[in-house]
Amino acid sequence: MxxxxxxxxxxxxxxxxxxxxxxxxxxxxxxxxxxxxxxxxxxxxxxxxxxxxxxxxxxxxxxxxxxxxxxxxxxxxxxxxxxxxxxxxxxxxxxxxxxxxxxxxxxxxxxxxxxxxxxxxxxxxxxxxxxxxxxxxxxxxxxxxxxxxxxxxxxxxxxxxxxxxxxxxxxxxxxxxxxxxxxxxxxxxxxxxxxxxxxxxxxxxxxxxxxxxxxxxxxxxxxxxxxxxxxxxxxxxxxxxxxxxxxxQLEPVTRPFQVLAGFAHFPLEFSFPFAGRTLVSTDLPWWxxxxxxxxxxxxxxxxxxxxxxxxxxxxxxxxxxxxxxxxxxxxxxxxxxxxxxxxxxxxxxxxxxxxxxxxxxxxxxxxxxxxxxxxxxxxxxxxxxxxxxxxxxxxxxxxxxxxxxxxxxxxHPYEAIWYNRLAGGVAGAAGRFELDYWGSPLSEAASRLRNHVVAREGSAALVRPYRVRICGPHASALYFLPPTWKAVPDGKGEADFYLSFTRSSCGAVPPGREILRVKRMGVTLAYVLDLREQGISSDPP
Structure with a gap:
């Protein structure tokens, strides 16, 4: 210095x-x-x-x-x-x-x-x-x-x-x-x-x-x-x-204050892991x-x-x-x-x-x-x-x-999941704190799935009407899949592939062959399963 x-x-x-x-x-x-x-x-x-x-x-x-x-x-x-x-x-x-x-x-x-x-x-x-x-x-x-x-x-x-x-x-x-x-x-x-x-x-x-x-x-x-x-x-x-x-702009004096009063107790209640405990968003401890x-x-x-x-x-x-x-x-x-x-x-x-x-x-x-x-x-x-x-x-x-x-x-590009050594780093924080909560690893999973299938089935796979079941934000995955591949309604029903992030559960995971995982520093952020009866050959995850 x-x-x-x-x-x-x-x-x-x-x-x-x-x-x-x-x-x-x-x-x-x-x-x-x-x-x-x-x-x-x-x-x-x-x-x-x-x-x-x-x-x-x-x-x-x-x-x-x-x-x-x-x-x-x-x-x-x-x-x-x-x-x-x-x-x-x-x-x-x-x-x-x-x-x-x-x-x-x-x-x-x-x-x-x-x-x-x-x-x-x-x-x-x-x-x-x-x-x-x-x-x-x-x-x-x-x-x-x-x-x-x-x-x-x-x-x-x-x-x-x-x-x-x-x-x-x-x-x-x-x-x-x-x-x-x-x-x-x-x-x-x-x-x-x-x-x-x-x-x-x-x-x-x-x-x-x-x-x-x-x-x-x-x-x-x-x-x-x-x-x-x-x-x-x-x-x-x-x-x-x-x-x-x-x-x-329609009510320039009253509306901003209405929002201020409402946002202090925004009605969004769900539970999540934090410091090894399960907390509720509407009832957080002072610490x-x-x-x-x-x-x-x-x-x-x-x-x-x-x-x-x-x-x-x-x-x-x-x-x-x-x-x-x-x-x-x-x-x-x-x-x-x-x-x-x-x-x-x-x-x-x-x-x-x-x-x-x-x-x-x-x-x-x-x-x-x-x-x-x-x-x-x-x-x-x-x-x-x-x-x-x-x-x-x-x-x-x-x-x-x-x-x-x-x-x-x-x-990269999931820098935001980082935790310092007090939490044990990313691996130590997994399961004790939330890592990815945006769902963006589904974008990488979808892109890799598309490339994986095309590499094994040829370019014809791009126009096949494959059905995809998605656990997580659908748009994060669908934007990177061929337009002929459709998400099954409400993430349920018969499907050819299953894409899931790891923030929360979407019900029972269907049986299928694992194709790939999106991982950083040993922690899985998203994964893909092939649900077809025969499946396709997969690389080691």
């Missing part, structure tokens, strides 16, 4: 830029590798219906009652639909490309946040940490709500830092950027109103510090002035949200969120968070107002949303998916901790006692990064 200043700053600027370039290259090379997720066909259609709403000036009203997606803003789906009309890829490939680039935009925001708070080294560490968090890039390509929302929240976090630093006279440009980012977040999910909480906490902390050095009347007057400057930004954000949300992040964050991120937490507590022990309002705002961005979720008893499922927007601030905080650790390792006092400390620290970072890259390559 290099000493900051001079060439050190240039080095870390280069590391940050290289990480961003690597992320863009990763998206360009791999965006076609990802399968179709469970609800993605609905989002694809929702995007086109939203465009029809705008193009018809509200005459085409189908988007207003489409599934339950009318309860969300259509920003991301609309952008993906427009990209689909302009780019020379099929609809799903286009969504992969857009999603990957949105994930990269989140990386850029994280680097900018940490850089603003602690300099180039922290910025480089933050982008590396988030890039090598498999949950982030693994979800980015095909998650139509959570990663786009998280990226908007990450940019909002950047402008929150600047607003808090500029108090009480925030710049107009910062206020405008804050409003744009906030409006984008709300235009994806109205629950983004929670993102205003950390800014409020930071402002109140600033006011408390300000009153320690200024007369109360002066401090309150300047606080009121700062609040008055913020109000138009919130108003603009609300207008942007309405612009991206057709259903809310669901902390344990979920503890097993999903990379070990290096956990180390950085530990150092940052100890440093923050030590500073507060010395002086209760020792932290800056920007760092208090960052802490609130990490702690406030989970606290609200736990107190409100919010319905959650699919691991940490609904709280992916916490990954950017967690990566920033971890980078600040690692940056502080790097400063200690390269400081004169430790360097005299342990000359090789900086080299050992750099070696540890490089070895961890290399190991993480290798693991992500082995999991």
């Amino acid at each position: 290099t000493v900051e200043g001079g060439n050190g700053s240039s080095f870390w600027e280069g590391v940050g830029q290289m990480a961003l370039a690597a992320a863009i290259l990763f998206v360009a090379v791999t965006f076609k590798d990802y399968g179709i997720t469970w609800d993605e066909p609905l989002h694809l259609e929702n995007g086109w219906l939203a465009l029809e709403w705008y193009l018809s000036l509200g005459e085409d009203r189908r988007v207003l009652a489409f599934q339950n997606l009318y309860l969300y803003g259509a920003l991301y789906d609309s952008v993906s639909a427009m990209a689909g009309a302009a780019l020379p890829f099929d609809a799903y490939e286009t969504r992969r490309l857009v999603g990957g680039l949105v994930g990269v935009a989140g990386l850029a925001a994280v680097r900018a946040q940490a850089r603003e708070l602690a300099g180039p080294r922290a910025g480089a560490l933050a982008i590396v940490l988030l890039l090598l968090t498999p949950e982030w890039m693994g979800q980015a390509f095909s998650n139509p709500k959570d990663v786009p929302f998280a990226t908007a929240a990450a940019w909002l976090g950047l402008f929150q830092i600047r607003l808090l630093r500029e108090l009480p006279r925030q710049r107009l440009s910062t206020l405008l950027c804050f409003a744009l980012a906030f409006g984008a977040a709300l235009g994806i999910r109205v629950g983004g109103v929670v993102l205003a909480g950390p800014l409020a906490v930071g402002c109140l902390y600033w006011l408390a510090r300000h009153m320690r050095v200024h007369p109360p009347a002066t401090a309150l007057r300047e606080g009121a002035w700062a609040a008055a400057r913020l109000l138009p930004a919130f108003g603009l954000a609300w207008l942007l949200m309405l612009g991206f949300w057709p259903w809310a 669901y969120v902390p344990v979920g992040f503890a097993v999903k964050l990379p070990e290096m991120t956990l180390l950085g968070l530990g150092v940052a937490t100890l440093a923050g507590l030590r500073a507060l022990w010395r002086h209760p107002m020792a932290l800056t309002q920007e760092r208090v705002g960052l802490a609130a961005a990490i702690l406030l949303p989970p606290a609200i979720v736990i107190v409100a008893g919010t319905v959650l499922y699919d691991g940490i998916r609904h709280l992916i927007f916490l990954l950017p601030p967690l990566s920033v905080a971890a980078a600040l901790g690692l940056d502080r650790l790097a400063a200690a390792l390269t400081g004169p006092s430790l360097r005299e006692r342990l000359p090789q400390a900086a080299i050992l620290g750099a070696a540890l970072l490089i070895v961890w990064a290399g190991s993480q890259v290798v693991t992500m390559i082995r999991l």
